[in-house]
Amino acid sequence: MLLVTAGCGPTKPPPLGIDDAARALDAARNAGAATYAPLELRNAEERLSQARATADKHDYAAAQQFADEARVNSELAAVKARLGKAREKVEARTRENAQLRQDLANNPATATETSQP
Amino acid sequence: MTRAAHWVALGLLAAGAVTAAHAAKHDLDYERLRASLNELEADPVLGNLAPAERALAEQAVQALANDSGGKQMRAYRLYMAERRVDIAYAAAQAADQEHRLEALDHEHDRMLVEASRRDAEQARLEAEKQRIQSLAQAEEAERLRAEAEAARAQSEQDAQAAEAARAQAAQTKRIADAQAKEAELARKEAELAEAAAADLRGRLQNLRPTRGAEGMQMTLDDIAFAPGQAALRPEAKASLGKLVGFVNQDRSKPIRIEGHTDSRGNPNANQLLSQKRADSVRDALIAAGVAPSRITSIGMGASRPVASNDSEEGRAKNRRVDVILEDH
Numbered sequence: 395m396l397l398v399t400a401g402c403g404p405t406k407p408p409p410l411g412i413d414d415a416a417r418a419l420d421a422a423r424n425a426g427a428a429t430y431a432p433l434e435l436r437n438a439e440e441r442l443s444q445a446r447a448t449a450d451k452h453d454y455a456a457a458q459q460f461a462d463e464a465r466v467n468s469e470l471a472a473v474k475a476r477l478g479k480a481r482e483k484v485e486a487r488t489r490e491n492a493q494l495r496q497d498l499a500n501n502p503a504t505a506t507e508t509s510q511p
Numbered sequence: 512m513t514r515a516a517h518w519v520a521l522g523l524l525a526a527g528a529v530t531a532a533h534a535a536k537h538d539l540d541y542e543r544l545r546a547s548l549n550e551l552e553a554d555p556v557l558g559n560l561a562p563a564e565r566a567l568a569e570q571a572v573q574a575l576a577n578d579s580g581g582k583q584m585r586a587y588r589l590y591m592a593e594r595r596v597d598i599a600y601a602a603a604q605a606a607d608q609e610h611r612l613e614a615l616d617h618e619h620d621r622m623l624v625e626a627s628r629r630d631a632e633q634a635r636l637e638a639e640k641q642r643i644q645s646l647a648q649a650e651e652a653e654r655l656r657a658e659a660e661a662a663r664a665q666s667e668q669d670a671q672a673a674e675a676a677r678a679q680a681a682q683t684k685r686i687a688d689a690q691a692k693e694a695e696l697a698r699k700e701a702e703l704a705e706a707a708a709a710d711l712r713g714r715l716q717n718l719r720p721t722r723g724a725e726g727m728q729m730t731l732d733d734i735a736f737a738p739g740q741a742a743l744r745p746e747a748k749a750s751l752g753k754l755v756g757f758v759n760q761d762r763s764k765p766i767r768i769e770g771h772t773d774s775r776g777n778p779n780a781n782q783l784l785s786q787k788r789a790d791s792v793r794d795a796l797i798a799a800g801v802a803p804s805r806i807t808s809i810g811m812g813a814s815r816p817v818a819s820n821d822s823e824e825g826r827a828k829n830r831r832v833d834v835i836l837e838d839h
Binding site: 456463466467469470473476477483484487488491494495497498 | 605608609611615622
């Protein structure tokens with residue numbers, strides 16, 4: 395509906411999605427995007443401020459597009475942060491498990507001994 | 512996100528399927544993103560993950576087919592579709608990593624459980640080892656105690672054995688001493704007996720005929736007899752040659768054999784003993800071939816002493832047997 399009305403001009407009152415985009419940006423920051431996805435985070439910030447700027451100029455169609463673009467950038471930043479964290483955890487856990495496996499291999503207490511009286 | 516999906520879906524509905532298919536013909540961006548999504552969906556691991564993000568990406572890519580709204584709308588749609596495809600990839604990769612992490616966590620837990628099981632087993636083995644060691648120590652102590660006890664008993668036994676051996680040796684020595692003494696006594700007795708026999712033989716050999724009131728006679732003194740006995744000693748019997756020669760020098764003469772005793776003891780007994788001794792000499796002469804018809808043997812008792820009965824020497828002379836070769 396919005397896409398359809400966007401072409402009709404900047405006269406309608408704006409449920410532009412700027413607030414949603416701002417919340418998405420907060421969520422991305424909280425997810426650690428500054429560390430794991432700084433480029434996407436910056437894109438999101440730029441798009442959000444452009445959305446606000448164009449909304450101030452009553453160019454609602456452009457504002458809405460900027461808000462959408464800000465939100466997907468925030469979403470992308472958040473999911474990349476999630477991916478980066480998961481990768482780090484996998485690496486750490488892999489090292490820990492390797493160490494544990496080695497410790498167990500070096501400890502010769504085996505199940506066969508338990509059957510001895 | 513659901514709202515975004517809504518918008519894309521609504522956009523697609525508005526654009527219509529015919530225009531979408533038409534616009535996609537020569538759209539390189541669309542084909543690039545389409546291929547990228549297809550690759551993601553075909554990925555054996557990622558293709559099954561993040562379905563919601565993939566659906567959103569799918570819708571965003573389909574929205575590219577809508578060429579309404581001019582160039583700027585086109586750039587907006589492309590931008591959104593690219594980000595959506597990126598999000599679909601990243602979400603699928605994140606889910607994959609999270610699945611791996613879950614598996615690693617499970618493995619981690621299993622190994623921790625195994626490690627603690629081994630620790631417990633190790634502790635159990637250690638405790639068992641210590642129990643066995645202390646058992647072995649107790650057994651060793653008991654063994655040493657038993658050895659000490661055995662050694663003590665053995666030394667006691669050895670002492671007893673030594674004492675017994677000593678006593679046995681003393682006993683053996685006593686027996687040997689007694690046997691030696693006995694042998695010595697026997698030897699002395701034998702010597703004495705031999706001396707007595709030699710003495711007797713000597714006396715019998717040295718018998719000399721003397722003249723008596725009734726004719727020539729020989730006198731056997733009492734050592735020819737055992738004390739109180741009537742039988743001649745065996746040695747005396749063997750040495751009667753002189754006596755036999757004496758009585759046979761004249762075989763026409765009768766032989767009178769008189770037994771005498773000393774005056775001690777019962778007169779009847781003395782008479783009887785003197786008679787028996789006279790008979791013994793008679794029997795010996797007969798055995799030596801002297802004719803019995805010539806011989807008379809008489810017991811005289813103590814009635815005819817030849818010496819005083821007051822002294823041992825006199826009494827010894829009185830105990831005698833006279834063998835008389837009678838003149839008539």
